[in-house]
Amino acid sequence: MLRKGLLLITAMTLTGCLGLDTMKSDQGTPKDTSYYLIDTKYKYLCLGNTSKCKDMTKIVSAQDKFTPIEQAYGKPIAGPNYPISLIRMLLNPQDGSYQSTQQGTTGRLYRIPRNEMTQTVWRTLEVIERDLYN
Numbered sequence: 744m745l746r747k748g749l750l751l752i753t754a755m756t757l758t759g760c761l762g763l764d765t766m767k768s769d770q771g772t773p774k775d776t777s778y779y780l781i782d783t784k785y786k787y788l789c790l791g792n793t794s795k796c797k798d799m800t801k802i803v804s805a806q807d808k809f810t811p812i813e814q815a816y817g818k819p820i821a822g823p824n825y826p827i828s829l830i831r832m833l834l835n836p837q838d839g840s841y842q843s844t845q846q847g848t849t850g851r852l853y854r855i856p857r858n859e860m861t862q863t864v865w866r867t868l869e870v871i872e873r874d875l876y877n
Contacts, residue, residue, distance in 0.1 A: 779861050780846065781833055781853045786826045788833070788868060791857075797868035799826045805871040815863040833864060 776791040789796040802809070802825050809820045812829070817837050821828045834843040834853055840860065846852040855861055 776857065778857050779833075779855050779865065781830060781843070781855060782851060783830055783853065784851045786830065788865065790865070797865065797872065799829055799868065801868065801871050801875060802826060802829060805874065808867055808871050808874075811863050811867050815860045829864070833861065836860060 774791060774793050776793060778791055780789040780791065781787070782789065782796075786799040787796040788799055802820070806820075806825070812832070813819050816832050818832065820832065833855055841856050841858060843853045843855045846854050
């Protein structure tokens with residue numbers, strides 16, 4: 744039984760279902776939730792330096808829920824690649840109200856401020872996630 748459990752954890756880690764961050768203890772590590780972090784490779788929007796992330800690819804099946812984001816950013820989320828359109832919108836808001844900042848040297852991670860516009864995206868992703876899994 745122990746061996747099956749170990750194999751399951753190993754498989755989940757290798758497939759990305761369970762990251763190393765999930766296995767590490769977060770005790771004593773201060774959490775900064777004053778910003779969002781965008782992972783352009785895996786299309787995640789994460790709350791600061793926490794492990795709370797939303798999968799932006801889920802918007803593909805929820806086009807009827809785009810309105811709050813489109814109103815906040817003043818432009819539509821365009822197809823055919825809705826997640827990339829959303830990421831571009833987040834990285835470069837049309838009104839120039841904030842700047843994104845590249846994190847690291849890979850060109851994969853970007854930091855954006857936590858403000859009313861970005862929180863609208865977070866809340867909409869929560870609604871989409873809830874609707875998909877409930």
